[in-house]
Amino acid sequence: MPESGSLQQAMDSVRGAFVPAKAKGMEAVIQYDLSGDGGGSFFGTISGGAFSVSPGTAPNPKLTLSMKLSDFLELTAGRLGAVKAFAGGKMKVRGDTMFGLKLQSMFQFG
Numbered sequence: 001m002p003e004s005g006s007l008q009q010a011m012d013s014v015r016g017a018f019v020p021a022k023a024k025g026m027e028a029v030i031q032y033d034l035s036g037d038g039g040g041s042f043f044g045t046i047s048g049g050a051f052s053v054s055p056g057t058a059p060n061p062k063l064t065l066s067m068k069l070s071d072f073l074e075l076t077a078g079r080l081g082a083v084k085a086f087a088g089g090k091m092k093v094r095g096d097t098m099f100g101l102k103l104q105s106m107f108q109f110g
Contacts, residue, residue: 005070006038007038007040010034010069010073010076011042013073014032015052017076017109018106019107020049020050020051023106026102027046027047029045029062030061030064031058031065032072033066034068035066035069036070038069042056043058046106051106062095063099064094065091067091067092071090075091075109076109079110
């Protein structure tokens with residue numbers, strides 16, 4: 001059963017799952033657009049081996065991920081895989097899809 005939550009929960013969970021060693025030399029902005037109850041938009045910035053999150057919309061993200069907040073929380077809890085979410089239509093991806101594949105290794109969910 002999907003867990004209910006908030007945009008702040010989503011931001012905290014993705015920030016806590018970042019694996020700095022996997023992002024060496026990477027510079028990118030990822031936009032997260034989460035729909036449904038409690039949803040909203042935030043973006044994550046990978047820079048200098050660190051990851052920060054900010055509410056709102058980034059002007060030029062390298063990648064945009066769109067999905068329901070409840071599905072995103074399932075993903076960050078490790079109960080929904082990114083490939084399964086994408087293949088099942090629960091996640092939409094715009095931008096640099098090759099970067100999107102690399103992105104999976106930079107975060108450890110669950």
